[in-house]
Each structure stands twice: as structure tokens, then as C-alpha cells.
Amino acid sequence: MINNYMKKLIVACVATIAFIGLQNNTAEAITQSPVVKEVNLQQLGQQNGLNIYNIEKVNIRPDERLDIEETIQNPIQPKVVAKPTAKTDKETPKIKKEKPAVTLSKKEKDLFARLVEAEAKGESYKGKVAVATVVLNRVDSPEFPDSVTGVIKQVVGDAYAFSPVQNGEINKPASAESKRAVEDALSREDRLNNSIYFYNPEIAEDEWIRTRTVVKTIGNHVFAK
Structure with a gap:
């Protein structure tokens, strides 16, 4: 006791x-x-x-x-609270695969590539992408038809807007490079400042086209708005 x-x-x-x-x-x-x-x-x-x-x-x-x-x-033990794990630089973010900004059917892509081949044959790959970009810019513009096929086959006055459609050059098969140029242009990464015209100043006979604002010159082509 x-x-x-x-x-x-x-x-x-x-x-x-x-x-x-x-x-x-x-x-x-x-x-x-x-x-x-x-x-x-x-x-x-x-x-x-x-x-x-x-x-x-x-x-x-x-x-x-x-x-x-x-x-x-003291029988009570301190309660340990787990802290959330902070993100580290080693974590790899999920990359979402980009889809083309414009979706075309296989048939329409073939027509598109054949136009690029006829209009930009002999030009650099960059020049081919630029020609395809002009076509897409026209689709976006209220001044032109709202589809690739409509733009390519547009009739202005008594002739087609693109000479290869008029003279039949568009019916020749497209090269692999022209097909790739179309795919590249569809991503819409470079819109060439929304250019909707292109021409070769050495052979262009239309004086009106020369009055348009020039955006860029690539190879033998001048691109304008």
C-alpha cells in the first residue's frame, strides 16, 4: 500500500x-x-x-x-496523415493525337492532290503545300464555294478558275509528294495569312491579279490576298 x-x-x-x-x-x-x-x-x-x-x-x-x-x-499515438504525392518532372503527360482540321473523303483528297500536282509541278514541297493552303483558304472564305471539290471545279465567267481543270492536266495522277502536301496543308498550321490567290508573275496575263496584296513568294509563285 x-x-x-x-x-x-x-x-x-x-x-x-x-x-x-x-x-x-x-x-x-x-x-x-x-x-x-x-x-x-x-x-x-x-x-x-x-x-x-x-x-x-x-x-x-x-x-x-x-x-x-x-x-x-500516454496510450494515444499521434495520427500520421499521408501527404499527397507531388507530381514530378518524370511523369509523362498524355499526348492527344491531333486530327486534321478539315476532313475529306478519299476521292476528294485524290482530286485535291491531282490539282496540287498540276499547279505546282516542279515546285518545292513547300510550294506544293502553299498551293493546297490557298484552296483551303478559299473554302473558308465567303467569296468562294464551301467545299474543296466546289472550289476546284468553280467556274468563273466561261472558264474554270484553275487552268489544269480547263486543260485536263488535273486528270493525271498525283505524285506521293503532292499527296503528302495535301495532308500537311489540312493541319492548317500555316494559313499563309489567309491568301486566296497565287500566280506565276512570269506568265500571268490577268492584270487584275497583280493588283492583289502580296503575302509571300515561294519558288515561281506569288501568294496574295
Whole structure:
């Protein structure tokens, strides 16, 4: 039995008793005056939100009593919250495959490539893409038909807008390069500042076309708005 003469007096203010140092997994009952009473563990647990069963189990105290200056182990373990994993530079973003801005049927693409072949034969690959871009710019313009086939087969006055359609050169098969140029132009990455005309200044007979604002010259062709 604990010697009552060795115990200290519990002061009237029970609020001075507290559990300190949860991070060190200990709790101390604190007082400032001599006592002749013991502390009831059940009351101590209720005051500090602790389970009496856990206090007894951890500290091996089945008698539910504690000397005022005795240190007991705190059964409550700090709760560890997992932090979300931050994104690293090693993560590879998903790349969405780009689709052509304009979708054409196989037949219409073939007609388109044959026009590019006839109009830009002998020109660089860049020149072929530019001719195809003019056709697409016309499709977008309210001044022209709203389809590739309509633009290619447009009749102006008593003739077709494109001379290869007029003279039959468009009926010849397209090269692989002209087909690729059409696919490239369909991505609409470079619209040539929305140019809707092109001509060879060395052979052009129409004086009106020369009055248009020139945007770029590629090879033998001048591209204008």
C-alpha cells in the first residue's frame, strides 16, 4: 500500500492536472502543493479524453490509481496523415493525337492532290503545300464555294478558275509528294495569312491579279490576298 505521508496534496484547481508531450508519448499529472490523496485514473482519463482501459493496459495499472508525481505512458499515438504525392518532372503527360482540321473523303483528297500536282509541278514541297493552303483558304472564305471539290471545279465567267481543270492536266495522277502536301496543308498550321490567290508573275496575263496584296513568294509563285 502506498504511504499516504509520501503523497502530495491535490490543489483545489483540478485544471492544473494535464497531459503534456503527446509527441513523446508521455503524459504527466502536475501539481504544485503537497497532497494526501491519490488520483483516480478514470477521472484523469475523462478529463483528458483518454480511454481508461488503454491507460491501464499500457501502464499496467489495474488499481485505477496513480500517485500525483508519477509519470504514466500516454496510450494515444499521434495520427500520421499521408501527404499527397507531388507530381514530378518524370511523369509523362498524355499526348492527344491531333486530327486534321478539315476532313475529306478519299476521292476528294485524290482530286485535291491531282490539282496540287498540276499547279505546282516542279515546285518545292513547300510550294506544293502553299498551293493546297490557298484552296483551303478559299473554302473558308465567303467569296468562294464551301467545299474543296466546289472550289476546284468553280467556274468563273466561261472558264474554270484553275487552268489544269480547263486543260485536263488535273486528270493525271498525283505524285506521293503532292499527296503528302495535301495532308500537311489540312493541319492548317500555316494559313499563309489567309491568301486566296497565287500566280506565276512570269506568265500571268490577268492584270487584275497583280493588283492583289502580296503575302509571300515561294519558288515561281506569288501568294496574295
